[in-house]
Amino acid sequence: MKKYLKGALLLGSFLLLGCTSLQNQKEEASIIIKNGTLLTMNSEREIIKNGVVVIKNNKIISVGDESLLKNYSAKKIIDAKNGIIMPGMINTHTHASMTVFRSLADDVPDRLNRYIFPLEAKMVTPELSYLGAKHGAMEMALGGVTTMVDMYLYEENAAIAVKEVGLRGIMTQNIIKYPTADGQNKGETLNRAIAFVEKYKNDELITPGFGPHGPHTVTKEELLKIKELSKKYNVPVSMHVAETDVEFNKIKKDFGMTPVEYLDSLGLLNERFISAHNIFVTDSDIELMKKRDVGVAHNMVANIKSAKGISPALKMHDDGLRVGLGTDGPMSGNTLDIIGQMGYVAKLHKLANKDRSAMPPKKVVEMATIGGARAIHRENELGSLENGKLADIVIVETSSVNMNPIFDPYSALVYSANASNVETVIVNGKIIVDNKQLKTVDVKKSIKDITDFKEKVQKVADTL
Ligand SMILES: [Zn+2]
Numbered sequence: 284m285k286k287y288l289k290g291a292l293l294l295g296s297f298l299l300l301g302c303t304s305l306q307n308q309k310e311e312a313s314i315i316i317k318n319g320t321l322l323t324m325n326s327e328r329e330i331i332k333n334g335v336v337v338i339k340n341n342k343i344i345s346v347g348d349e350s351l352l353k354n355y356s357a358k359k360i361i362d363a364k365n366g367i368i369m370p371g372m373i374n375t376h377t378h379a380s381m382t383v384f385r386s387l388a389d390d391v392p393d394r395l396n397r398y399i400f401p402l403e404a405k406m407v408t409p410e411l412s413y414l415g416a417k418h419g420a421m422e423m424a425l426g427g428v429t430t431m432v433d434m435y436l437y438e439e440n441a442a443i444a445v446k447e448v449g450l451r452g453i454m455t456q457n458i459i460k461y462p463t464a465d466g467q468n469k470g471e472t473l474n475r476a477i478a479f480v481e482k483y484k485n486d487e488l489i490t491p492g493f494g495p496h497g498p499h500t501v502t503k504e505e506l507l508k509i510k511e512l513s514k515k516y517n518v519p520v521s522m523h524v525a526e527t528d529v530e531f532n533k534i535k536k537d538f539g540m541t542p543v544e545y546l547d548s549l550g551l552l553n554e555r556f557i558s559a560h561n562i563f564v565t566d567s568d569i570e571l572m573k574k575r576d577v578g579v580a581h582n583m584v585a586n587i588k589s590a591k592g593i594s595p596a597l598k599m600h601d602d603g604l605r606v607g608l609g610t611d612g613p614m615s616g617n618t619l620d621i622i623g624q625m626g627y628v629a630k631l632h633k634l635a636n637k638d639r640s641a642m643p644p645k646k647v648v649e650m651a652t653i654g655g656a657r658a659i660h661r662e663n664e665l666g667s668l669e670n671g672k673l674a675d676i677v678i679v680e681t682s683s684v685n686m687n688p689i690f691d692p693y694s695a696l697v698y699s700a701n702a703s704n705v706e707t708v709i710v711n712g713k714i715i716v717d718n719k720q721l722k723t724v725d726v727k728k729s730i731k732d733i734t735d736f737k738e739k740v741q742k743v744a745d746t747l
Pocket residue numbers: 376377378523559611612
């Protein structure tokens with residue numbers, strides 16, 4: 284009996300020792316971010332003062348307050364210096380390669396047919412698609428965008444550039460019924476899209492997809508094929524929808540339906556569909572879009588710059604649709620960061636609704652982060668800072684003059700901040716912007732490459 288008691292005591296002290304050493308042993312992580320105001324954007328929209336995010340490889344493994352620091356160690360500790368730690372922003376619609384044409388012929392009537400289409404037909408090459416996309420992706424990264432949804436010509440080259448910069452990209456090959464630089468013959472751009480999808484189907488950062496240009500610029504036959512292909516490969520479709528009155532009237536005249544009804548009649552509207560613009564939509568279109576669970580890309584700045592109109596995106600958001608923010612291409616909206624969109628989104632919807640309370644800053648930040656993730660149907664892995672999600676994280680510094688004082692972090696982001704306040708950007712667990720410097724590609728070289736193109740572009744533009 285005595286012997287037994289001694290043995291038990293011995294075992295007990297071993298267990299105790301074991302527990303103590305376990306307590307002292309911290310779990311090894313890859314990156315720890317500390318000392319910032321954490322906007323989790325989780326379902327409770329929890330804000331954590333002195334917040335800590337722990338990253339292991341490409342995932343977030345813990346989110347909480349500074350008490351977490353006793354449980355984890357990491358080689359890389361990022362001190363957010365009282366900045367705002369938030370989920371990476373999602374640009375749900377752009378054409379990054381068009382940076383090459385930025386600021387050309389702004390505000391000319393019928394610019395799409397007079398300048399954009401002819402310029403693209405004459406000038407776009409695989410090299411242009413690559414250099415332009417790289418420049419665009421750089422701008423997005425520096426402005427806190429971690430995921431972009433793109434649509435352009437020679438999209439496989441744009442995808443290479445986006446990967447080099449280190450962004451997450453939903454890259455969709457443009458498909459249009461007119462001859463283009465990357466498809467002179469009927470069906471060529473669709474075949475290009477198929478080859479691209481097959482090549483990138485399992486890429487970690489790039490999700491390939493189909494990018495039919497618009498309801499009136501793609502044949503019905505090809506739209507039906509795209510519907511089947513998107514299902515077959517289980518990849519997204521991004522498309523301009525109800526963007527102009529010309530499009531609305533043409534579809535009405537040809538098919539007796541709204542653009543949304545027309546696309547639905549072809550079976551295109553589903554959870555793989557990302558619908559950009561949505562200015563000319565009726566209340567029943569909105570109901571239909573909700574029923575079909577499509578994603579919505581709201582491009583306020585591009586839409587008002589071209590005086591096309593204000594999309595009822597606020598109603599869509601409030602009705603529970605999946606609404607994210609987008610910039611459109613840099614010929615349409617000129618800038619590619621989402622922070623620059625947020626103030627316009629808030630102010631214009633308030634004005635349009637004559638209601639100051641209609642669009643609080645929190646709602647706009649929702650659209651920029653978790654809303655964007657919902658719009659691309661990836662809210663389970665992106666859009667908020669929560670355990671198990673992919674480590675796409677942004678730190679916005681609060682030490683600059685324009686960022687002080689801060690009574691409400693959402694308000695500061697929407698009404699005070701600009702893209703140059705973004706200090707750190709992490710995508711898939713990798714730091715791509717550190718202390719406002721892009722770490723992945725040579726910024727100066729890209730600026731030189733893009734300005735070298737300027738003369739060529741101007742020469743062609745002079746003939747139009
Ligand atoms: Zn667009």
